[in-house]
Amino acid sequence: MNNRYDPASIEPDLQQRWEENRAFQATEDPAREKFYCLSMFPYPSGKLHMGHVRNYTIGDVISRYQRMQGKNVLQPMGWDAFGLPAENAAISNQVPPAKWTYDNIAYMKKQLKSLGFAIDWSRELATCDPEYYQWNQWFFLRMLEKGIAYKKTQVVNWDPVDQTVLANEQVINGRGWRTGAVVEKREIPGYYLGITQYNEELLADLDKLPGWPERVKTMQANWIGKSYGVRFAFRINGVARSALGSPPSPSGTNPPGADLVGRSSPEGGRTGKSVNKGNEGDKEDALLWVFTTRADTIMGVTYCAVAAEHPLAIYAASKNPELAAFVEECKRGSVIEADLATMEKKGLPTGIFVTHPLTEEKIEVWVANYVLMGYGEGAVMAVPAHDERDFHFARQYGLPIKTVIAPPPQPSPSRGEGVGGGDVAYTDHGVCVNSGKYDGMDYETAVNAIAVDLKTKRLGDKQVQWRLRDWGISRQRYWGCPIPIIHCDHCGDVPVPDDQLPVVLPEDCVPDGAGNPLNKRDDFINCLCPKCGKSARRETDTMDTFVDSSWYYARYCSKDNNNAMVDERVNYWMPVDQYIGGIEHAILHLLYSRFWWKVMRDIHVSMNVPYRDVPMPQAQDAQERPAGAGRAGAAGLGLVKYDEPFEKLLTQGMVLNEIFYRKPESGRIVYFNPADVEIQIDAKGQRTGAILKSDGKPVESGGIVTMSKSRNNGVDPQALIEKYGADTARFFMMFAAPPEQTLEWSDSGAEGAYRFLKRLWKFAHEHHLHISTGLKVSGKVNLNQAHPDIKNARRIIHSLLEQANRDISKFQFNTVASAGMKLLNTLEGISGAAKLDTPLGGTHETMAINVAYTEGFSILLRLLSPITPHICDYLWRELGYGDDILKAPWPEPDEQALQQDEIELVVQVNGKVRAHITVPAHAGRPEIEQIALADDNVKRFVTPENISKIVLVPGRLVNIVVS
RNA sequence: GCCGGGGUGGCGGAACUGGUAGACGCGCCAGACUCAAAAUCUGGUAUGGGUGACCAUGUGGGGGUUCGAUUCCCUUCCCCGGCACCA
Numbered sequence A: 001m002n003n004r005y006d007p008a009s010i011e012p013d014l015q016q017r018w019e020e021n022r023a024f025q026a027t028e029d030p031a032r033e034k035f036y037c038l039s040m041f042p043y044p045s046g047k048l049h050m051g052h053v054r055n056y057t058i059g060d061v062i063s064r065y066q067r068m069q070g071k072n073v074l075q076p077m078g079w080d081a082f083g084l085p086a087e088n089a090a091i092s093n094q095v096p097p098a099k100w101t102y103d104n105i106a107y108m109k110k111q112l113k114s115l116g117f118a119i120d121w122s123r124e125l126a127t128c129d130p131e132y133y134q135w136n137q138w139f140f141l142r143m144l145e146k147g148i149a150y151k152k153t154q155v156v157n158w159d160p161v162d163q164t165v166l167a168n169e170q171v172i173n174g175r176g177w178r179t180g181a182v183v184e185k186r187e188i189p190g191y192y193l194g195i196t197q198y199n200e201e202l203l204a205d206l207d208k209l210p211g212w213p214e215r216v217k218t219m220q221a222n223w224i225g226k227s228y229g230v231r232f233a234f235r236i237n238g239v240a241r242s243a244l245g246s247p248p249s250p251s252g253t254n255p256p257g258a259d260l261v262g263r264s265s266p267e268g269g270r271t272g273k274s275v276n277k278g279n280e281g282d283k284e285d286a287l288l289w290v291f292t293t294r295a296d297t298i299m300g301v302t303y304c305a306v307a308a309e310h311p312l313a314i315y316a317a318s319k320n321p322e323l324a325a326f327v328e329e330c331k332r333g334s335v336i337e338a339d340l341a342t343m344e345k346k347g348l349p350t351g352i353f354v355t356h357p358l359t360e361e362k363i364e365v366w367v368a369n370y371v372l373m374g375y376g377e378g379a380v381m382a383v384p385a386h387d388e389r390d391f392h393f394a395r396q397y398g399l400p401i402k403t404v405i406a407p408p409p410q411p412s413p414s415r416g417e418g419v420g421g422g423d424v425a426y427t428d429h430g431v432c433v434n435s436g437k438y439d440g441m442d443y444e445t446a447v448n449a450i451a452v453d454l455k456t457k458r459l460g461d462k463q464v465q466w467r468l469r470d471w472g473i474s475r476q477r478y479w480g481c482p483i484p485i486i487h488c489d490h491c492g493d494v495p496v497p498d499d500q501l502p503v504v505l506p507e508d509c510v511p512d513g514a515g516n517p518l519n520k521r522d523d524f525i526n527c528l529c530p531k532c533g534k535s536a537r538r539e540t541d542t543m544d545t546f547v548d549s550s551w552y553y554a555r556y557c558s559k560d561n562n563n564a565m566v567d568e569r570v571n572y573w574m575p576v577d578q579y580i581g582g583i584e585h586a587i588l589h590l591l592y593s594r595f596w597w598k599v600m601r602d603i604h605v606s607m608n609v610p611y612r613d614v615p616m617p618q619a620q621d622a623q624e625r626p627a628g629a630g631r632a633g634a635a636g637l638g639l640v641k642y643d644e645p646f647e648k649l650l651t652q653g654m655v656l657n658e659i660f661y662r663k664p665e666s667g668r669i670v671y672f673n674p675a676d677v678e679i680q681i682d683a684k685g686q687r688t689g690a691i692l693k694s695d696g697k698p699v700e701s702g703g704i705v706t707m708s709k710s711r712n713n714g715v716d717p718q719a720l721i722e723k724y725g726a727d728t729a730r731f732f733m734m735f736a737a738p739p740e741q742t743l744e745w746s747d748s749g750a751e752g753a754y755r756f757l758k759r760l761w762k763f764a765h766e767h768h769l770h771i772s773t774g775l776k777v778s779g780k781v782n783l784n785q786a787h788p789d790i791k792n793a794r795r796i797i798h799s800l801l802e803q804a805n806r807d808i809s810k811f812q813f814n815t816v817a818s819a820g821m822k823l824l825n826t827l828e829g830i831s832g833a834a835k836l837d838t839p840l841g842g843t844h845e846t847m848a849i850n851v852a853y854t855e856g857f858s859i860l861l862r863l864l865s866p867i868t869p870h871i872c873d874y875l876w877r878e879l880g881y882g883d884d885i886l887k888a889p890w891p892e893p894d895e896q897a898l899q900q901d902e903i904e905l906v907v908q909v910n911g912k913v914r915a916h917i918t919v920p921a922h923a924g925r926p927e928i929e930q931i932a933l934a935d936d937n938v939k940r941f942v943t944p945e946n947i948s949k950i951v952l953v954p955g956r957l958v959n960i961v962v963s
Numbered sequence B: 001g002c003c004g005g006g007g008u009g010g011c012g013g014a015a016c017u018g019g020u021a022g023a024c025g026c027g028c029c030a031g032a033c034u035c036a037a038a039a040u041c042u043g044g045u046a047u048g049g050g051u052g053a054c055c056a057u058g059u060g061g062g063g064g065u066u067c068g069a070u071u072c073c074c075u076u077c078c079c080c081g082g083c084a085c086c087a
Helices: A007-020 A050-068 A084-093 A097-114 A130-146 A195-208 A214-224 A295-300 A311-317 A321-332 A337-342 A388-397 A443-456 A552-558 A569-573 A588-602 A717-724 A726-735 A747-766 A768-780 A788-809 A813-833 A844-864 A869-878 A925-934
Strands: A034-039 A072-074 A149-159 A164-166 A184-193 A226-240 A285-292 A303-306 A347-355 A362-368 A379-382 A460-466 A485-488 A492-495 A526-528 A535-538 A578-582 A649-652 A655-662 A670-672 A677-681 A687-692 A700-706 A902-909 A912-920 A947-953 A957-962
Touching (some): A007 A097, A007 A726, A007 A869, A034 A569, A050 A072, A050 A578, A050 A649, A050 A655, A050 A726, A084 A097, A097 A717, A130 A588, A164 A184, A195 A226, A226 A295, A226 A311, A226 A362, A285 A295, A285 A303, A285 A379, A303 A388, A311 A321, A311 A347, A321 A347, A321 A362, A379 A388, A552 A569, A717 A726, A717 A747, A726 A747, A747 A813, A747 A844, A747 A869, A768 A844, A788 A813, A788 A844, A844 A869, A902 A925, A912 A925
Parallel strands (some): A034 A072, A578 A649
Antiparallel strands (some): A149 A164, A226 A285, A226 A347, A226 A460, A303 A379, A485 A492, A485 A535, A526 A535, A655 A670, A655 A700, A902 A912, A947 A957
């Protein structure tokens, strides 16, 4: 073998070998335990970044480890290929998004292959492929049939230049992130998915996910935002129900068509817990419904406030120009929640009064900008004494403040000043006062009593409120999955019939930046109405790309089946045993996926008849299918089993690097790539400054942050692979930090990883003969009777293995890598310690050394093989261990090797380490105490008289307590 | 404001269920090899004191429980992430 480690000469060969052997192609086998290891698929942005390398290395280490544990492992890969960057690239380069995307996929796939990931490429998919997105469309139509998908008109952010809806994240300081145009609020129609129909289950099932990080579950729970309270109504004096008309549905939490004023409970028919709708009939007073979590403060209501979009506000504005102007102003304001939080509280009285349902008092209704149309009822009861916002508003407009809650009887020592009226609202729970019959009740008692009273009057009841809104999936964008709807002047919105699917997106469009280019494609738009056959127009909106990523994990399981979305094989592989990806997807993608999966479980589709007559594609690899596979589920069953798609979740940390910059007197900050900066240090290695290599002048350090183009602190993985090879890149990524933590890039750290692999190679080269000799004579040697130095080295090796096995099962790969390094250090130490002379000496001692090398290095190679597969695979074969390390079993420690005759104990005096003693492994307490007390240094602190106690921790330490 | 996660050498990070704090690596210092440099190898490297064996201090600060605390409890400061006029 070559005496020099040259990754460039071995890695491509091994990758080719794995590919030729189809080493990582997964086949369903009910007899074997499966392990589905999934990393979040990348957006094909151009080239891999360090975050990808980290993500996929973590996944690959887990996959390869599980494989060596004997599991049937599936690790697929695909492309989240629809999305805005392709359109933006198309606009600046005048290339069709499809070409840009497919070129990027080709390049990135090459990069992934060069990293040696154990991926089953036969299952590769791209979401922009009609073979994939046809099922988005098909399933969307099923959702439409079941009422889970629906159309409604809602206020959204509208970019007037790009002529598209913007997500809230895409609006920066009230302007479009790309165009800089002032964003407008617009009411436009779109399709929505009823994720709120699943809010209860999405929340409750978080408890079924012990393998998910706590913080992700917390973030999802917060996002779903369940709160318990009371929903009740004020009678609106002198305003008839009919006067308020039929407003647009304000909130995603409500099913389409719900009536705002006196509408049904947001939980609607699902729970059957319908609240009294109040008095029916046009002549009756209309009702103003509000929701509160603090029904115990209901006696302290001094006004009501409604959102500008609330029908009552609109009604009042129609009679009052000043109010109308204010309502308009509010509507123009930002819809970003964070902005609202800091906005000044403004409001105007409507002149309309309502009747308090319990006190019959007259209460004035205000329009206030702090009330959100999208949450609850778009209207609140205001209790200034016990709510911060109401308090500020009341102060500003001189509205009355009525205290109805007093601090609880038990003195709470930490209460601040101003309790019970004064400069702040008292918002804690307490006891009702000034509340008539409710006086003296605590929070819970009061809420219950008030809810009962409201219910008796048929004006309210307890109610659960959710923060989660339905998921709007319409995008006025070209590069996405077309929504399969046809607009007909006679028949309305008509779903595209199954046998006309897929609605294929024209791939040759070059967007010009103004609106959706599909609107200019008559060949796409013009079609015939499936119902009446007259000419009609195709919907040009496309689906949110989060739709694509909501079920790709299921498609991998039956990727070659063009007749069904999923087939029986999905129930073999799913759920995903381990999902790995960035924390940035903690809410959206993971919540949407959980929702989509549950809908797949619940939608009962008869698949006895294929939806269209398409021949099954020839399976490229003639994969065997389990019996019964081929059609999704049996009639009357959901498409999939199981409640949750992802059993365990690992959220990897970001990859960071330092930023360097200069800020000229005038002008913009200039960032310099760390590769072009030289760090200056003093004699102790401490940092004194940094200079730019090119001009030798100082630059400022801006701290260590996520790698990004804008701050020019990225490191290209390609350069790393080319310089050191894939194994070094992988080793460094695993060694530098635990997977969930942030990882700071370090050039010298990568260099150190390379150095270690060179040493590993060198060791194999130097001890080639010893190892092959050891393999031949291993049966003839009992290592438990070898030289003490060898036994000692073996004990260290096996205890390192023990620790590494514990760590790898916890995904603590940094200490696994570290154990590998220690293992090599130990092996390198054997030769000196045992005075190795000739490798073929033939004495028992020499044979023992050879066998110890053979055993130790075999452990080392297998332990490291998930992290650095190339070098380990190569050396395994080269040294004669076997044909294929991929088929080798995972190493387990030898209990006998862990035994020792003598052990070292720590001797403490009053908890401070004073000596180290060596005692026989099975020494009893008297013997240990005697040896400990005989130690010279111990004697300096201990006299026989002052000993008050001796604590003995077996195998660890002796603590002598002296007075 | 609420909810999570963290504060350990010059740096990244170790420390199994309360039991030797700083493993492993980076950096730095010294030495070997070399005409020299790179590469490689050997030794050292928490801080302060001592020639040294050792001693004192030390895991953000303060307090507690314990024979013994990075680990458990209370309190406080700081950093990161998420949510936020949510009624």
